[in-house]
Structure formats: C-alpha cells, structure tokens
Amino acid sequence: MCAVNVVKWGWMQEELDRLQGEHLSRQLVATELNPEGFLERQGQRMLNLASNDYLGLASESADRSELSNMNSLSGAGASRLVAGNDPIYEQFEQEFAAFKGTERCLLFSSGYMANMGIIPALVGRHDYVFSDRLNHASIVDGIMLSRAEHVRYRHRDLNQLESQLRKAPKESRKLIVTDTIFSMDGTIAPLHDLVTLKDRYGAMLMVDEAHSGGIYGSEGQGLVHAMGLQDHVEVQMGTFSKAYGGCGAYVAGDAILIEFLINRARTFIYNTALPPMVIYAVRANWLRSRQESWRRKALLARTQQFRTALQAAGFDTGASESQIIPLMIGNNAQAIAYSEALQAEGIAAVAIRPPTVPQGTSRIRFTLMATHKEQDLDWAARCMIELGQQMELI
Numbered sequence: 001m002c003a004v005n006v007v008k009w010g011w012m013q014e015e016l017d018r019l020q021g022e023h024l025s026r027q028l029v030a031t032e033l034n035p036e037g038f039l040e041r042q043g044q045r046m047l048n049l050a051s052n053d054y055l056g057l058a059s060e061s062a063d064r065s066e067l068s069n070m071n072s073l074s075g076a077g078a079s080r081l082v083a084g085n086d087p088i089y090e091q092f093e094q095e096f097a098a099f100k101g102t103e104r105c106l107l108f109s110s111g112y113m114a115n116m117g118i119i120p121a122l123v124g125r126h127d128y129v130f131s132d133r134l135n136h137a138s139i140v141d142g143i144m145l146s147r148a149e150h151v152r153y154r155h156r157d158l159n160q161l162e163s164q165l166r167k168a169p170k171e172s173r174k175l176i177v178t179d180t181i182f183s184m185d186g187t188i189a190p191l192h193d194l195v196t197l198k199d200r201y202g203a204m205l206m207v208d209e210a211h212s213g214g215i216y217g218s219e220g221q222g223l224v225h226a227m228g229l230q231d232h233v234e235v236q237m238g239t240f241s242k243a244y245g246g247c248g249a250y251v252a253g254d255a256i257l258i259e260f261l262i263n264r265a266r267t268f269i270y271n272t273a274l275p276p277m278v279i280y281a282v283r284a285n286w287l288r289s290r291q292e293s294w295r296r297k298a299l300l301a302r303t304q305q306f307r308t309a310l311q312a313a314g315f316d317t318g319a320s321e322s323q324i325i326p327l328m329i330g331n332n333a334q335a336i337a338y339s340e341a342l343q344a345e346g347i348a349a350v351a352i353r354p355p356t357v358p359q360g361t362s363r364i365r366f367t368l369m370a371t372h373k374e375q376d377l378d379w380a381a382r383c384m385i386e387l388g389q390q391m392e393l394i
C-alpha cells in the first residue's frame with residue numbers, strides 16, 4: 001500500500017479492526033454448489049444448510065442441458081423503456097401474473113432493486129410507512145429513500161401496529177409493509193390480520209414473498225395465494241433468487257399499479273433489465289417448480305423433522321415455522337465458535353450477527369433444501385447436538 005493511502009484509509013482500518021474485535025467482521029469465501037445439497041469450500045465438502053436454494057433448482061441448473069442450449073441474449077442492451085424491452089419480459093410477466101392471480105406483473109433486476117423502487121414510488125414526504133421491525137434491509141432502505149415517516153412496529157405486534165395506525169393523520173397516505181416469511185427468524189406474518197387492519201385504516205398493504213414464493217401454495221404461488229388473499233393485498237413483491245434458483249424479482253398487482261410503477265419506480269426506469277437469457281433460465285425453473293410438487297413437500301416435511309429434533313435436544317429455535325430455522329445463541333463470539341466447529345465437521349452453517357439481527361440475538365441460520373437426503377440431515381442433527389452439548393449451548 002502506498003503512503004498516501006495509509007493516511008487516507010486509516011479510518012477504514014480502524015473501523016475494520018473494531019469489527020474484528022467485536023467478532024462482527026465478514027469475509028468472502030469461494031463456494032461451489034453441488035446438486036445433492038452439499039457445497040465445496042476451500043477443498044472441503046460440506047452439507048449445505050446455509051443457502052436460499054430451497055428447492056435445489058440453482059444447484060441443479062449446472063447439469064441441465066436445456067439451459068445451456070438456450071439461444072438468447074446475454075444483455076438487454078438498454079433499459080426497457082429505451083430500447084431493451086425484449087419480448088420475453090412481457091411474455092413472462094403475463095404468465096407470472098396469471099399464476100399469481102393478479103392483473104399484471106412487472107420484473108425488476110433484483111429483490112433489493114424492487115424494494116428500493118416500489119416503496120419510494122408509493123409513498124413520499126408527509127406519507128406514513130408502517131414496517132415490521134424484522135423486515136429485510138432492502139425494505140428498510142426503500143423506506144429511507146422514500147422520505148416517508150418510518151413507523152416501526154414490534155415483530156408481528158398487531159396491537160402496536162393498530163395504535164400507530166390510529167395516531168397517523170386520517171387523510172395521510174399509509175403503507176403497511178411486511179415480509180411474509182422473515183428471513184432471519186423463519187416466522188410467518190399474520191397476513192389475515194394485516195388485511196383487516198389495512199382495510200380498517202385505509203392503508204395499502206405490501207408484502208415481500210422472497211422466502212415463500214415457490215414453496216407455499218399448491219404450485220408455489222406464495223403465502224398470499226395460499227391464504228386466499230390475492231384480491232386483498234395491493235402490492236405483492238417477490239424474488240427469483242431463492243426458491244426459483246435464479247435472480248431478479250417481480251411485483252404483482254392491479255394493472256394501474258404496474259402502469260404507475262413503470263412511470264415512477266426509479267430502479268425500474270433507470271436500470272438495465274436482466275439479460276434475456278436469465279429470464280429464460282428463471283422461467284424454466286419456475287415451470288419446473290410448479291410441476292415438481294415433490295420439492296415443496298420434501299422441503300417442508302424435512303424441515304419439520306429437523307426442527308423437532310433440535311428442539312427436543314433443548315435448542316432454542318425461536319418461533320420458526322418455515323424452512324428457515326434459527327438456532328438462537330445470543331453472543332457473537334459463541335455464535336462464530338459454534339459455526340466454525342460445525343464447519344470443521346462438514347456442515348456449512350453461517351453465524352448471523354448484528355446489524356443483520358438485533359444486538360444480543362446472534363444465531364446460526366439453518367435453511368433446508370428439497371434435495372437434502374434424510375440420512376444426511378439425521379447425521380447433521382446428531383452432530384449439532386453433540387457439539388452443542390460440548391460447547392454448553394444446550
């Protein structure tokens with residue numbers, strides 16, 4: 001490093017040293033996915049209990065000739081409103097809207113971009129956004145960008161939400177926003193009650209189905225659809241980066257909402273669309289996920305067994321009710337030590353620490369995959385329990 005940079009970057013080094021001292025620093029590690037629910041890191045093969053590839057479609061895609069044969073563009077060439085609107089986008093949007101039971105749908109280049117574009121389009125200064133405290137960072141950032149009044153309610157606390165809604169000016173524009181499955185806790189949003197509240201107080205309801213799309217509902221339409229609420233939720237957003245094993249995102253809703261977002265969502269207007277070849281790949285995975293219902297069934301059945309085994313051994317899995325199972329530890333250093341011990345045994349498990357989760361709630365976040373084998377999960381649970389006992393976590 002040259003002398004001038006030492007002076008310039010001194011403040012960065014101090015911050016990195018502080019993170020290291022508090023067991024909060026993060027590093028990238030090269031990782032290769034394998035179709036049987038394993039991954040390889042630094043030459044070590046590990047059971048993959050850390051990905052969002054819930055249905056196993058991302059890790060299987062490497063083997064699929066149908067994708068490599070797809071003769072499609074590597075880039076959109078421009079944003080869609082300029083010259084980059086390849087016909088595949090609108091074809092997929094129409095198909096996906098029909099699947100979701102809405103009038104229209106619009107694609108975004110990622111879930112993060114979708115939340116950063118949709119929320120500031122819907123609300124601005126003088127408006128109110130009511131947001132569950134455990135909502136994903138992209139929702140929080142979208143709210144901050146909107147400059148609306150940001151009102152946070154305790155996780156799934158409908159009483160607090162109602163009292164906040166009551167206090168907001170009657171004539172103000174209001175948006176309630178929630179994950180449907182909370183990414184670090186595996187809990188499920190009380191969607192029926194949220195619909196009742198938003199109707200009572202004249203608010204719009206926006207949901208983020210990132211972790212429920214592809215998994216819940218008869219063909220994976222998501223939790224809103226599974227609960228029969230598709231006509232009651234104004235804004236249904238979701239990603240293709242988790243169960244669908246690709247990347248990108250969608251928002252589904254009334255035709256007027258989509259027309260408005262095309263004109264007002266800056267991350268749609270000023271962002272080059274995903275390459276058409278990615279849309280073909282995502283669409284192929286989506287079609288496959290609809291047909292192969294065994295993936296949804298296997299994922300949810302194995303999750304139930306796995307969680308029950310951990311709970312029976314005395315682990316605290318919070319209020320998880322989905323394929324995301326947190327193992328609550330609390331202390332950052334202990335969470336890291338436990339994840340390292342698991343990795344040494346061949347289990348990929350990631351310690352999740354602040355600021356991703358609130359202070360004092362560090363945890364290991366386990367996520368299952370449809371392609372995991374029962375015997376591999378039994379082995380992992382035994383190993384986790386043994387190490388947990390040795391490290392006095394249970």
Ligand SMILES: Cc1ncc(COP(=O)(O)O)c(C=O)c1O
Binds near residue numbers: 112113138208
């Ligand atoms: C609830 C939620 N919303 C949005 C996102 C962002 O999605 P993407 O990774 O497609 O940008 C994530 C991803 O981590 C998420 O968990």
